[in-house]
Amino acid sequence: MYFRNFFFLSSILSLSAIAEGQKSIDIDVQADLQSSLQLQWKRIEFNDKLYQKAKTKLRIDNSFNVLPYGVYIELQTNDKQRTIFLNMGNLISTNKIDKIERNSIYISLDGDKPVSAKERFLLLQPADRGMIKKQVVLFVVKKQPYHKPGQYLARFKFVNNSIP
């Protein structure tokens, strides 16, 4: 009699254990999204449409010269703490003898009013987060009597800064 009850009970218990199997399972998901920046640039010549468009918009008097090339920049970031600056150096002649100091250099963004290149130039700010910024940089030189004629190369650096 005891044996019969035990057998019956053990059958029920083992089947119940299987029936207790979960019917719904949660999988925890974690995504670690890192700060990201995309920066692409290329030199554009005076006959480039982008250059021409910016040049047409640019309003300067005869005391300024525009270099016959510019820079096309594409910038994008997902990080609102990130800022990108353009840091200009002196213009160096192709023979590497003469130079035009950056005090005389101005930067125009998309043909807007030129600003002095003495200070670093803000290209991407927190408000630009998420959007792609396409910009044309023109180099404008304030003519000085001591500037020697010739071809000059612009030197610049992109500076990445994270706001703490």
Add this chain to the structure above:
Amino acid sequence: MIVFLIKFKAAFLLFVILGNSNLYALTKLDEISSINIKAIVPPYTSVSVSSSELSFEILGTPGDYISTNIVTLTVDSNQSDWGIYAQATDLAHKDFGVPPLPAKRLSFSVNEQTFKPLDRKAIFFSGSNKKESRPIELKFKLKTTWSDTPGIYKGKVTISFFNNP
């Protein structure tokens, strides 16, 4: 006389048969008592996964990222017909106020098939007790954009079993 002989043969045959069956009865086990066995087979289902965690390492530019781990799902059931559903929640940023990654950006693939979105409850696998169930391999994909704020996001994917879907 003939009638007598026939009756005698019949009586003799009956005696032999009865004698043999008694002999057989003496050699077999006698039934003293019996045990009634009652087996109840209730409906059962077991759903198990190889991993309860899913992680995405998004180090590069935004785009589609496959999870670092593949989840193997195993279903055991004696139900006649069953189906497996999956649904995801939005992935919430650890910082308050940062928009979450919507669940519709999560998608999954069953056994290397095309990816399906996880934003609404969708049946992705079905079976029955007539055919043997095999482990299912699940891959997950997350789409990110430039608008997504960097940081840690957390959410969950719920996998559910339904009978007679």
